[in-house]
Amino acid sequence: MRGAVMHASRDVRFETLDDPKILHPTDAIIRTAVTCVCGSDLWPYRGAEPVGDPHPMGHEYVGFVEEVGSAVTSLRPGQFVVGSFATSDNTCPNCLRGFQSNCVHREFMSTCQAEYVRIPNAQGTLVATDGTPGEEFWPGLLAVSDVLGTGWWAADAAAVKPGSTAVVVGDGAVGLCAVIAAKEMGAERIIAMSRHASRQNLALQFGATDIVAERGDAGVARIKELTGGIGADSVLECVGTSQSMRQALHSARPGGSVGFVGVPHGVAVDGQELFFSHVGLRGGPAPVRRYLPDLIERVLAGSIDPGKVFDLTLPLDQVAEGYRAMDERRAIKALLKP
Numbered sequence: 153m154r155g156a157v158m159h160a161s162r163d164v165r166f167e168t169l170d171d172p173k174i175l176h177p178t179d180a181i182i183r184t185a186v187t188c189v190c191g192s193d194l195w196p197y198r199g200a201e202p203v204g205d206p207h208p209m210g211h212e213y214v215g216f217v218e219e220v221g222s223a224v225t226s227l228r229p230g231q232f233v234v235g236s237f238a239t240s241d242n243t244c245p246n247c248l249r250g251f252q253s254n255c256v257h258r259e260f261m262s263t264c265q266a267e268y269v270r271i272p273n274a275q276g277t278l279v280a281t282d283g284t285p286g287e288e289f290w291p292g293l294l295a296v297s298d299v300l301g302t303g304w305w306a307a308d309a310a311a312v313k314p315g316s317t318a319v320v321v322g323d324g325a326v327g328l329c330a331v332i333a334a335k336e337m338g339a340e341r342i343i344a345m346s347r348h349a350s351r352q353n354l355a356l357q358f359g360a361t362d363i364v365a366e367r368g369d370a371g372v373a374r375i376k377e378l379t380g381g382i383g384a385d386s387v388l389e390c391v392g393t394s395q396s397m398r399q400a401l402h403s404a405r406p407g408g409s410v411g412f413v414g415v416p417h418g419v420a421v422d423g424q425e426l427f428f429s430h431v432g433l434r435g436g437p438a439p440v441r442r443y444l445p446d447l448i449e450r451v452l453a454g455s456i457d458p459g460k461v462f463d464l465t466l467p468l469d470q471v472a473e474g475y476r477a478m479d480e481r482r483a484i485k486a487l488l489k490p
Contacts, residue, residue: 155266156471159206161199162479164472169208172263172270177223178241180274182215182233186290187264188462189474189486190298191324192415197475200417211237212298214290217278218268223427224275232285233278234448235271236440237261237298242276246267250274252441265471267490279444283451290396291459292451295329298456299485300447301440302413303329303390306335309411309434312387314338319375320360321400322390323351325461325485330388332456335359339386343378345371345399349419351484354460383408389435394418399480406430413438418452462487 172181187210195201217231229231240247240255247255259272271277285293292300303326318334320327323346334342335358342353343362352363364374373399376383383405389396392414400410401421404428426433450456464483466474473477474486 153267155263156209157206158196158203158209159244160203161373162197164197164475165210165356166471169266172268174219174221175270176272177221178275179221179275180217180227180271181219182213182269182271182280183218184213184215184264184267184269184490185232186214187266187468187488187490188212188245188294189471189478189488191266191326191478191485193475194418194479195415195468197444197479208263208266210263211261212294213261213264213269214293214297215269220274226275227278227280231280233280233285234297234444236280236301236438236444238437239271239273239277240441241273243342247276250442251439253437253439265488267468277441279448281448281452289452291462292457293448294487295325295458295461296444296447296451298440299325299461300329300332300437301443302455303331303388304313304327304333304443304447305438305440306330306388306390306411306413306435307333307386309409309413311409312337312339313429313433316385317341317343317379318386318388319343319345319384319400319403320355320388320390321345321396321403322414323348323355324390327367327388327390328354328461328484329458330390331355331358331360334386335451343375343384348481350463351472354484357460363413364407368399370401371399371470381407385409386411388413390414392416392419397421401429401431401433404429404431408432409434411435414466461485465489
């Protein structure tokens with residue numbers, strides 16, 4: 153098969169790879185319907201994380217079951233499935249408490265920008281749809297496998313409630329999907345922090361009521377101005393930098409909550425400052441599997457359309473251009489078609 157391999161910073165190649173095989177009875181092999189480039193893939197691409205040896209890339213996927221291991225009884229070849237970037241058995245104590253992304257048998261997906269993918273813990277990870285959805289739904293379902301599920305977790309962790317005020321820090325695909333989540337959870341006011349017109353427009357389409365273009369202390373001051381000097385009930389941090397975390401924590405009201413889902417890079421939290429702020433802080437890798445059935449249903453019902461975050465569609469063999477476009481902010485998120 154063919155797939156993306158990162159060799160070094162800014163060096164992604166489309167190469168011939170070994171076909172995936174069933175290695176454990178709990179595995180499945182899927183043929184990808186669509187896959188994509190994630191904003192988190194840009195950390196090593198930009199040199200902010202070490203690349204190490206050349207390795208396949210990608211952790212977002214939807215596709216068709218090709219083969220299942222002997223222990224996989226709930227799936228069969230031909231089914232269309234949606235999964236998560238973190239695999240889970242969905243039966244361990246952590247899974248049963250809704251934290252499948254901390255399953256005791258967790259494996260993080262890392263080979264999905266390819267024509268075929270091996271899925272560990274397939275029975276607990278994959279959710280099959282009723283029949284094959286129309287191709288118009290594939291981008292939305294692909295978003296469910298990571299960016300929508302992660303945005304949903306940001307809103308959940310930040311305790312968004314009906315009638316509340318929510319601030320979303322970050323205008324990438326996760327941040328934009330977090331706007332959807334806040335809207336669906338009933339937030340009355342949703343303030344999206346964005347400096348880019350195209351992303352501002354999409355945030356408004358998704359349900360944002362206000363846009364704040366300022367960053368850092370100026371951004372915090374603007375949030376306070378919009379909230380009567382108090383701050384927001386819920387802040388959804390969807391970037392992962394020191395500045396974005398500080399901005400999020402300072403934008404929350406006393407007693408408010410911050411949900412942080414951006415993978416932290418250089419983030420340090422002042423314990424004494426957090427203590428006296430009365431702000432709650434919760435986050436981590438999104439337990440996407442917890443939300444999959446509900447989010448799949450919402451997408452297929454047409455009540456939400458997170459697939460709009462894909463503003464660039466490319467053949468899989470042009471994956472390197474997908475990275476370049478996102479790195480240069482010419483695209484929010486690149487969809488790849490095998």
